[in-house]
Amino acid sequence: MNYVDILPKMDASVAEYSGSFTCIACNKSGIDYPYLDRPKLVGWCDTDWGYMMIVECPHCFAKYRFHGTAVNQQDLTSFEAAIRSYIIAEYFSNSEELFNTRKEE
Secondary structure: OOHHHHOOEOOHHHOEEOOOOEOOOOOOEEOOOOOOEOOEEEEEEEEOOEEEEEEEOOOOOOEEEEOOOOOOOOOHHHHHHHHHHHHHOOOOOOHHHHHHHHHHO
């Protein structure tokens, strides 16, 4: 099973865009910042600019979104590969849980 099938598809309006991959509200969580806490991957969305991951900050619970890939942002297969890469790299606080859920399905 794919992560796009496991994770809920959400409306983009629930999360603000973050080009820096950091929490837009408190700046205490982010992707691949060693001094910031890891956000929780809570879903994904489809926008006019392509697919985006939606994460939640563990401090203020704000949701923010970003592109997972710079390559063909309109291709769901490429987006799925990006999610897998982020989970393998343990960029999310729930990476292990998501990995195990996918493995069990």
